[in-house]
Amino acid sequence: MIRGRVIGEVWATRKAPRLAAKKLLLVAEMRVSPDGEHATGRVVVATDTLDAGQGDTVVVAFGSGARNAEAPGSRDVLVDASVVQVVDGSTSPGSP
Amino acid sequence: MILGRVIGQCWATRQNPRLAGKKLLLVRPLAWHDPDHQADHLVCVDPVGAEVGQDVVVCMGLPARWALGDTRHPVEASIAAIVDGVEVFRDACADPAFAFAPGRLPERLQER
């Protein structure tokens, strides 16, 4: 899992049949260090079932973890990144 | 998943039999870079029917194989969706690190 910030949304009508997800978010990976939070430059498209919004700090899971968020135990869901937590707080040094 | 633009197509005669008849597209990742990845492009199987110039969402790994029906295909990236539009939140990406690289902007990008 990585820490990220929601920076946008992606709309699509034509999707592969197994991409069941309704909402696709653009999430920028963030790194916290004692001097603050900054972006690493990596941006992923993640599905969202938690209704995360603009600027939210989120936790993004990849691979089978992301599929578990869409449908627990599934293998045939066309998802490889998913928002699994909207962060309320963190004790890591530098996190807001 | 990542956001990319279809920049071309490739064909092969001698290939794994499970790839026969599959459309292979060249995709350049848009707002994405990952130090682990050496190349600036991906070859993706296309079960959706994307065309050159369109922006797409690319899915990687095991689910990419499921997109073709089962997991026995020797494939690690497939096109999951054709992008209608991208909306970025102006405040959330005020940090210059979020800026899309020049010339790599999705065409239907809107700011909110």
Next chain:
Amino acid sequence: MKLCRVVGTVWGARQSEGLHGRRVVEVRPLGLQQAEAGTRLGADCDDGHLREASLLAVDPLGADVGQLVLVGIGSRVRDLVAGPHVTTKNCVIAIVDEAVVEDGAREVRP
């Protein structure tokens, strides 16, 4: 598996069901490229060994901030350690008391 140091915990009320009741920790992997032979790594080792990257993992063991942990990455490990329906592939699988670099990691590089 990676040797990492716990740098903090992360929590949020809105989370997927697979994370309910789970402790999520932020860890930074150790980079041993520069480690000399005989380097001892423990909870008190300095931050110079930490790499820039950080990742988040589910922690069933309750590691404290600052401790060295072994993080397993992969669905098999996750199934065994945290359960098959947990929404991550990264799990803390051990709290490390001490690790010793026997041979200079520099020489081991290909």
